[in-house]
Amino acid sequence: MAQLSDDCFAFGAPLMPIDDAVAHISSRLHPVEETETVPLQSADRRVLAADITAPIPLPPFTNSAVDGYAVRGDDLPQTGERAFPVERRVQAGMSPGQPISEGRAVRIFTGAPMPDGADTVFMQEDARLEEDGRAILPPGLKRRANVRPAGEDVAVGKTVLRAGHRLRPQDIGLIAALGLTGVEVWRRVRVAVFSTGNEIVAPGQIRGPAQLFDSNRFMLIAMLARLDCQVTDLGILNDDPAVISQSLLGAAAEHDLILTSGGVSTGEADHVKAGLESVGSLVFWRVAIKPGRPVAMGVVRGTAFIGLPGNPVASFVTFAHIARAAIQALAGERLSPQFSIPVRTAFSYRKKKGRREYVRASLRKAADGSYEAVKFPREGAGLLSSLVETDGLVEINEECTRIEPGQTVDFLAYPSLI
Incomplete structure (x- = not known):
C-alpha cells in the first residue's frame, strides 16, 4: 500500500471550495500498488489497470445486417424490377461458400458472412419470390446497403477502453466480443468503517431511551459496496481514546482508507480526535458545501482517514463529493465530472x-x-x-x-x- 505523509491533507485557506477539495484529494492520493487479472464474470465495477486494445476487428468479417437476398452491386436493378435466380442460402455461422455468380442472388440471413463478390442485400420484405424460385428485386437500392463491413464497429488495434475506466456491463460485452477472457484491474480498495459514541447502538440491540440506532455506518457500507470496495466493518468503538487508537492502528495496517461519520469534531471531549491524534495527524476542512460541516481528514501510519459529518444527509452528500473522490483516486479510476x-x-x-x-x-x-x-x-x-x-x-x-x-x-x- 502507498504510504501518505502526515501533512498531505494540510490546507491553508479558511474555506475550501468543493472543487478544490476534490483536486486536493486526487493530487495526493494514488492508486493501490497491486493489480490482478480477473475473469469477465467478475469484472463488473472493477477499474482497469491497463488499456484494452482490439486484437480483432468488429465485426470480424463482412456480414448481412438483415434477412434478405445478397447480390453484386453491378447487378442492381436500375429502372425496373429484375428477377434473380437464387443459387443457395447462407445462414449465420455458415461458410459463405464460393463467390456469387453474375446475375444471381444468395438467400442470406442476419449475421451471415457475405459471399465474395456480393456487396448489397435486399431486405426480404422488399423482395417477391416467384414459384420457380426466382427472387424479384425492386430498383432504387444503393450499393452496399444493409451490409456491415468488417471493422465497422471497431478497427483492429484500436484502444477500446482506457486504464482508469470503471467497467460497466456494456464494456464487458465489448471485451467478450473481442475474444478476451480476462482483464487486468487494480486491486479493490480496502476500507475500514466504524462508528463511535455511547449515544448509538447497533440495529437489533436493546436501545436506551436516549439512544439512536446506528444508521450511518450501514449507509456508508452500502455506498462503498457500490464502488466495489472491500469493506471491513469495525462496528461501534467504545468512547475510549486508547481503544480507538489501537483500533485505528490495526485498521491502518490492513486498509487503504479508514472511514467514519460523526464523533470527529473540534470539541474537547472528542475521543476519536484524541485517539487519532495520538497515532497520526488530523486536519479539519471547512468545505464550502451545504448540507455538510467540517470534514475531518487524517493520516494514520500512512493510511488515509476521513471523518464525515454525523447528520445522515450531510454524511451522504459529503461522501458523494469527498469520500467518493478519495476512493476513486485510490482505485485508480479517472475522475470525471458528475453527470447532471x-x-x-x-x-x-x-x-x-x-x-x-x-x-x-x-x-x-x-x-x-x-x-x-x-x-x-x-x-x-x-x-x-x-x-x-x-x-x-x-x-x-x-x-x-x-x-x-x-x-x-x-x-x-x-x-x-x-
Missing part, C-alpha cells in the same frame, strides 16, 4: 454566496412534457426520509444566491452520485 441534467425548478430558494448547496428534490413531468424539480417540504440534515422520498439533488453553485420557480438548474440523480 438540466431541469426546471418548481420552488423558490435563498442561499448565501460562496457556498455550493444541494437541495433534495423529486422530479415530476410538467404539462409541456419537460421535467421539473420539486423540493422536499422539510429542511434538516438529519431527515433520512428526505433522501428516500426524493430522486436526487438540485445543485446550486457558489455564485447563485436565489432560485425562482421556472429557473433552469442542474439536477444530480442519486444513481450518478454513488
Whole structure:
C-alpha cells in the first residue's frame, strides 16, 4: 500500500471550495500498488489497470445486417424490377461458400458472412419470390446497403477502453466480443468503517431511551459496496481514546482508507480526535458545501482517514463529493465530472454566496412534457426520509444566491452520485 505523509491533507485557506477539495484529494492520493487479472464474470465495477486494445476487428468479417437476398452491386436493378435466380442460402455461422455468380442472388440471413463478390442485400420484405424460385428485386437500392463491413464497429488495434475506466456491463460485452477472457484491474480498495459514541447502538440491540440506532455506518457500507470496495466493518468503538487508537492502528495496517461519520469534531471531549491524534495527524476542512460541516481528514501510519459529518444527509452528500473522490483516486479510476441534467425548478430558494448547496428534490413531468424539480417540504440534515422520498439533488453553485420557480438548474440523480 502507498504510504501518505502526515501533512498531505494540510490546507491553508479558511474555506475550501468543493472543487478544490476534490483536486486536493486526487493530487495526493494514488492508486493501490497491486493489480490482478480477473475473469469477465467478475469484472463488473472493477477499474482497469491497463488499456484494452482490439486484437480483432468488429465485426470480424463482412456480414448481412438483415434477412434478405445478397447480390453484386453491378447487378442492381436500375429502372425496373429484375428477377434473380437464387443459387443457395447462407445462414449465420455458415461458410459463405464460393463467390456469387453474375446475375444471381444468395438467400442470406442476419449475421451471415457475405459471399465474395456480393456487396448489397435486399431486405426480404422488399423482395417477391416467384414459384420457380426466382427472387424479384425492386430498383432504387444503393450499393452496399444493409451490409456491415468488417471493422465497422471497431478497427483492429484500436484502444477500446482506457486504464482508469470503471467497467460497466456494456464494456464487458465489448471485451467478450473481442475474444478476451480476462482483464487486468487494480486491486479493490480496502476500507475500514466504524462508528463511535455511547449515544448509538447497533440495529437489533436493546436501545436506551436516549439512544439512536446506528444508521450511518450501514449507509456508508452500502455506498462503498457500490464502488466495489472491500469493506471491513469495525462496528461501534467504545468512547475510549486508547481503544480507538489501537483500533485505528490495526485498521491502518490492513486498509487503504479508514472511514467514519460523526464523533470527529473540534470539541474537547472528542475521543476519536484524541485517539487519532495520538497515532497520526488530523486536519479539519471547512468545505464550502451545504448540507455538510467540517470534514475531518487524517493520516494514520500512512493510511488515509476521513471523518464525515454525523447528520445522515450531510454524511451522504459529503461522501458523494469527498469520500467518493478519495476512493476513486485510490482505485485508480479517472475522475470525471458528475453527470447532471438540466431541469426546471418548481420552488423558490435563498442561499448565501460562496457556498455550493444541494437541495433534495423529486422530479415530476410538467404539462409541456419537460421535467421539473420539486423540493422536499422539510429542511434538516438529519431527515433520512428526505433522501428516500426524493430522486436526487438540485445543485446550486457558489455564485447563485436565489432560485425562482421556472429557473433552469442542474439536477444530480442519486444513481450518478454513488
